[in-house]
Amino acid sequence: MSRVEKESQEEHEGNEESPSASCSEETAVSTCCGPDVKENETPAISSCCGNDTKEKDTGSSSACCSGVEGENELEDAENRKPNGKNTVEYKVSGMDCPSCAATIEKGLQKTEGIQSIRVNYGTGKMAVGADDHSIYNQVPQLVRKWGFEAEPLDKNKNRQTYKIEGMDCGSCAMTIEKHVSKNPNVQEVKVNFSTGKMQIEHTTNENIIIKEVQRAGFDASLDSKEASSNTKKKGASTTAISGTFLVLGFLGSFTSITPSVIMALYAISILVGGYKPARSAFYAIKSGSLDMNVLMATAAIGAAIIGEWFEAATVLWLFALGNTLQNKSIERTRDSIRSLINLTPAEATVKSGNQLIRKPVEEVGIDAIIVIKPGEKAPLDGVIVSGISTMNQAPITGESLPVDKQQGDPVYAGTVNESGSLEVKVTKLVEDTTIAKIIHLVEEAQEKKAPTQAFIDHFASIYTPIVFILALLVMVVPPLAGFGSWGAWLYKGLALLVVACPCALVISTPVAIVSAIGNAAKNGVLIKGGTFLEKAGAIQAIAFDKTGTLTIGRPKVTEVLSLHNNSEELISIVRTIEEHSIHPIAQAITTYAEERRIPAKEGKAFKAIPGKGAQAEINGVEYFAGNPKWFKEMEVPLHELKERMNELQGNGSTLILIGSREEILGLIAVADTIRDITVQSIQKLKQAGIDEMVMLTGDNEGTAKKIASETGVDRYFAELMPEDKVTAVKRLQNEGKRVAMVGDGINDAPALATADLGIAMGGAGTDTAMETADIVLMADNLGKLPHTISLSRKALAIIKQNIWFSLITKLAALVLIFPGILTLWMAVLSDTGAALIVILNSMRLLRKK
Incomplete structure (x- = not known):
């Protein structure tokens, strides 16, 4: 339901909302911004809502200007490019409502040389057609005059996405970033371990970028449907060869084969298994990064120097095997989003x-x-x-x-x-479809660090160099002080180097977040990032907008009462008044009349009175249809209907009185209907551990009480103006609760922004919902909300499990090094094994139904 419809309904229900808080279809902008501002000529949003208005505060200005009726239909109608070969697309930022798009359009139409212009508010794009190519360079400057920013989309033609293979943790991503960024043709590079992707802006060709990544010890390919399904198996083969020579050397030690041959077998195993980590370590050191390849290569070389050839070969083989298993496992979590890409036919x-x-x-x-x-x-x-x-x-x-x-x-x-x-x-267009936006938003969400992940990454960045320095001190200080041999302390120092890898700890959070967000996306829920996933898992109270969220939002006529025993005449009069209105109550009355084939009368002087109702002149008499408060103001006696009015209002019905200035002709009762899935969803939310369910509505006390009892919410706030919903959310927060607000993403924007977590429903139908809320339920019902909350809580639990398991494993390894219990290969096994267990534990989130 649009903002207009809901607010118009509230007007009929007796709310004294000021005209400025509601925009009718015809006067959407003039009502919001003042009578002197015509629709489609509004300057920027700053002129409409004030310079200090921020997008987040208004939910894309939906609180101010999104009252334009049928915004979704308008966007669909406008979602087209100008015809012609010479057309340039721009990305426009700063648009807060459809009238902003119209402002840019009208302004550019007056510019000499521009042949065609189409601005789409929903997609944030603009297509300009001009005969003279030099005009395209002037467009961003012209658009800036109206308070917006325009950037040619072809400016991003050198921005590419590559799929990276072989990354084991966040430090690998940092190594690639640092190495590739040193290329003078690279303007910007960002590597995300969680999604396995690299975003890069460059002025060179694809092959050079791929070679640069390969020099750092990893594989890269342009991200596409074909590339995502074409994975390489190179790592597995080198691991197998290295392992074969390791086994041959180990078995040879039990035979009469000479030690030099056995050492040669181990050396081959080290060279085959250690080539990739050694190469990666070289570039990591060169770029100033201390990643796990540096630590493992150093440990293996050190072990070989002190004559522990078996240990050195075992370290590298276990490291390679662990990486292969980790890569295969984490690819399954990344495929949760790639599977969405393959949903649409080519x-x-x-x-x-x-x-x-x-x-x-x-x-x-x-x-x-x-x-x-x-x-x-x-x-x-x-x-x-x-x-x-x-x-x-x-x-x-x-x-x-x-x-x-x-x-x-x-x-x-x-x-x-x-x-x-x-x-x-x-x-x-294909790039603007709903599924394309879902994929884009989910990939963006997976790349955003959650607070826990940011803390762990910061901790690891401090922990690794400290342990590295400690390992060097262990190798040097005790032997110099005369405590034991150089060989023994060098071995312990090498084991400490391996333990310095915080791999399991670093991936404990991002893999869980990627898995959870991927699961949610496949089930019709968009979670905008790890931050909101964590917030959803900690929510204690949920506030629901009533109309369109708990209820269908389409009221139906439940009773017609005529004081003159002529119901058809009463319905005919009210149909005449309401037929010109678009709000839900008027439509419910019109539909009721149409179903009974009761025609409208000849009328004129139609007028809508915000917060009261509507009126028309029929056969020279002024008739009114509106709330009881309006008739009290006109001092029309209501005593004949008072008892029945109290009963109907007590049952949750909204009353529309019909009459003239002298008398009441009768009344019509309408009521909204609860969604079939609402009660079930609220019960499941309580089972998921939500402490309190709250309903926010502009309805009267009787209606609110009835809906609350039928839906099973614990508490309700009735007779709220739109701004009062913000106050209600703050009141819940002041009670010490972490609050989520659920609405339609448009007219509930201020409350969604105020809550700790904003959840919008019906994202498949509106671009605005997908842009404004923290979590979007793509279906137009609450059916997926319990799954979202339970998934978020399970994700938090798994993240905690991963962190504690990683820390305890690391601590145990550190303790066991000094008594000499932990060997070098055991240290590697504990590190890679812990990382693999963390990944597998996180992957449980993919399977949650």
Whole structure:
């Protein structure tokens, strides 16, 4: 439900909301920003809401300007590029509402030389067509005049994403970053261990970038569908060869083979198994990074120097084996997002006249008609223009039950057409589809560090050099002081070097976060990052917006009471008044009249009174339809209806009185209906450990009490103005609770921003919901919220398990070094084994249903 609809409903329910807090369809901008500002001519948001208004504070200014009715339809209609060959796309930042997009459009249309202009608020993109290429360079400067920033999208043509193979922990990512950034042709590079990807901006070619990564000891390939499925097995073969020579040397020690041959077998094992870590160690030292390759290579070389050839070969083989197993395991967590990429088909069937032509989805433009046959996946987002079918929307919303679709209904890329053939008009380009945005947002979320991860990374950056220096001191100080032999203390120092690797500790958090976010995405929930995952796991109270969240948001007429025993006449009058309104209560009354084939009368002088109701002149008489408070203000006697009004309000109904200035003709009671899944979801949330469920509503006390008892919420706040929801959330926080707010992501933006965690519903239908909230439920119901909370809590528990296990294992290894119990190969086994166990423990989050 849009902001307008919900606020209009509240007006009928008796709220005395000021006109400035609500925007009608016709006066969306003028109501918000003042009567002198015309729609589509609003300057920037600063002019509308004040210079100090921030995007987060307003949820993309939804609290101020997103009252434009049908914002989603507007965005869909605008989501097209200007025609013509000479078109440049720009990324526009700073737009807070659709009127901002219109401001830029109108401004640029007046610029000489610009032939076509289309600004899309939803995607934040602008397409400009001009005859003279020099004009494109002036566009960012022109756009800046209106308070926005524009950047040509082709400026990012040298920004690429590579898939990196062979990283074992965050220190490997740091090594790659430091090494590659030294190339003069590289402007910016960022490597993320969790996702296994490198974002790089450069002015050289792909092969040079790949070679640079290989020099650092890792493999790189351009990230794409083909590349993601084409994994290399090189590491496994060198591990096998190294292991074979190690076994041969070990078995040879029990035979009559000479020691020199055995040493040669161990040496080959060391060379084969140690080539990659030694090469990586060289570049890590060169770039000023102290990663695990440096520590392992140093330990192996030191062991060989003191004659422990078996130990040296075993260290490198166990290290290589551990890395291979870790890489295979962590790839499974990364595949949780790559599987989403493969959901959409690469080609679409485009209707051209009477012909059907197969085209790559990248070549299909806006407004093209595509055909989706039974059993096929939708290749692009669009609107059905012909056909009836059922679509399985599980990839987007997580709901396994198919949804009936007909003409005018939206279709999302990646969803499966289960029955009839459909003709769909494309509304979004391949890069702007809902599934593309989901993938982009999830990948961004996985790259954002959670507070715990940031702390662990900081701890590891201090811990590793300290233990490294300590290991050097152990090797040198005791022998110099006369405590034992050089060989014994050198061996202990080497073991301490291996223990200095904080690998298990460093990956304890990011692997769990990647697994949890991947699981949520496949189940129709977007978690915007590790920070919000951790917050969701610690939530104690949840505040729900009532209309459209707990309830369907579409009221129905439950009773008609006519004082003159002429219900049809009463309905005919109220239909005449309400037929010109778009709010839900008016539509409910109109639908009720249409179903009974009761026609409207001839009327004129139609007028809506914010916070009161509506009026019209019929046969020379002024009639009114609105809340009881309005009729009291006009001093129209209500005593005949008072008893029945109290009963209906007590049962949770909203009352619409109909009458003139002299008398009341009757009343109509309407009530919202609770979603089928609401009660079940609230029960599951309580089982998941949420202490308190709270409902926030603008409804009267009676309605709020009834809905609260039926849904099972513990507490409610009634008769709230939109700004009062913020106060209610703060009140809960002042009680010492960590609070999540659940709303539709548009009109609840201030409350969503105020809460510790903002959760928006119905993300599949609105771009705004996906942009403003911390967590987005793609389905338009609460069905996935219990899963989200329990998944977050399990993720927190697993992160704690991983951290404690890593610390205890590391501490035990440190303690066992000095008595001589922990050998060098045991130290390696404890480090790589602990890392593998941490990964496998985190992967349990992928399997959570």
